[in-house]
Amino acid sequence: MASLMVESTTSMLDRWASLIDSGKQEIDIEIEITTTAGEIIAKTSFGISYNDGKRVFEKLRAMQLTLFKSNRYVGVPFSKFMYPKQNLEANELGQEIDSLLLSIITARKNSSSGQTEQNLLGLLLAQNSADVHPGKLLTVSELVDECKTFFFGGHETMALALTWTLLLLAMHPKWQNELREEIKQVIGGGEIDATKLAGLKKMQWVMNEVLRLYPSAPNVQRQAREDIRVDNAVIPNGTNIWIDVVAMHHDRAFWGDDVNEFKPDRFKDDLFGGCNHKMGYLPFGFGGRMCVGRNLTMMEYKIILSLILTRFSFSLSPNYCHSPSILLSLRPTQGLPLILRHL
Numbered sequence: 001m002a003s004l005m006v007e008s009t010t011s012m013l014d015r016w017a018s019l020i021d022s023g024k025q026e027i028d029i030e031i032e033i034t035t036t037a038g039e040i041i042a043k044t045s046f047g048i049s050y051n052d053g054k055r056v057f058e059k060l061r062a063m064q065l066t067l068f069k070s071n072r073y074v075g076v077p078f079s080k081f082m083y084p085k086q087n088l089e090a091n092e093l094g095q096e097i098d099s100l101l102l103s104i105i106t107a108r109k110n111s112s113s114g115q116t117e118q119n120l121l122g123l124l125l126a127q128n129s130a131d132v133h134p135g136k137l138l139t140v141s142e143l144v145d146e147c148k149t150f151f152f153g154g155h156e157t158m159a160l161a162l163t164w165t166l167l168l169l170a171m172h173p174k175w176q177n178e179l180r181e182e183i184k185q186v187i188g189g190g191e192i193d194a195t196k197l198a199g200l201k202k203m204q205w206v207m208n209e210v211l212r213l214y215p216s217a218p219n220v221q222r223q224a225r226e227d228i229r230v231d232n233a234v235i236p237n238g239t240n241i242w243i244d245v246v247a248m249h250h251d252r253a254f255w256g257d258d259v260n261e262f263k264p265d266r267f268k269d270d271l272f273g274g275c276n277h278k279m280g281y282l283p284f285g286f287g288g289r290m291c292v293g294r295n296l297t298m299m300e301y302k303i304i305l306s307l308i309l310t311r312f313s314f315s316l317s318p319n320y321c322h323s324p325s326i327l328l329s330l331r332p333t334q335g336l337p338l339i340l341r342h343l
């Protein structure tokens, strides 16, 4: 997987280099990184090219926009009658996405190398045979659902974590230099060796701090399975609960007076960044449903950021307009224009 990540990132950075050489120093980083993260998940998880996955991404994005308008009413009785147009659109998009994914799965099943490929889809198909798990097979619609979660969950949150990182590093050039120094010491000048990535400790603090200030998954959902008493309030069985991660990560009572400052070293000696509540830091959720992609995220984040930092320095464009907004994920709604320079 690491070599596929390096390949996609390098072609993005070569494109940036050509743009700079042709006199265009300002680049909208958010679009660039989202496209590259999409290409990486398409290749590493499904063994397909970005162009083949592109239609799925486009439909998923359209569905995200449609659902966002009505998603606060998930679980509210009769809510589907409140937004009939959006619900109809979302249903149609859902069916189109299902059939696109189904055609990817069918093509893989029918290909000679399909079930032996070492990517998520290859492994899912190989495991999903009666010889390996008698009686416990996934249905086709469950396979489609798994693929959908990975397609969507596997690139946007990741791309946003990097986008917010580049914003904060552009605002704190001291941290760009600290990370460059660390990359030099840990990785050296040659090709990236994935086994050395764990040594990038400061980069890990930076990632943790970025996900604290701008958690790309801004809330986590749960459903009460029994009546739950919290002080004097009772949350009735069956209630859908949205846990506001952004609010918790910005709570002065948990983090202290410097809560809104970018201070990666708060994670230096503490995995929870000095938060005084054991459930106060939840960028990847918690418990049995915690993000299954978090180790992959750390690897991809470190590879892409190392490659960027060793080729370019960057600062914020005067055209940047700070507008974080929740559209299922936490996004910079006006993009992230940066001024890039060759190192």
Ligand code: HEM
Pocket (backbone or CB within 6 Å): 149, 150, 153, 154, 155, 157, 158, 161, 211, 215, 216, 217, 219, 220, 221, 282, 283, 284, 285, 286, 287, 288, 289, 290, 291, 292, 293, 294, 296, 297
């Ligand atoms: C910065 C990057 C990422 C963030 C912030 C993030 C965040 C999250 C969060 C908050 C959840 C819900 C956890 C819960 O309910 O407790 C989740 C679930 C999930 N994530 Fe991620 N994620 C990231 C990257 C990825 C990647 C790269 C993949 C796949 C390659 C992925 C796949 C999934 C899947 C499949 C689930 C559902 C797990 C389940 O329900 O059992 N995520 N993620």
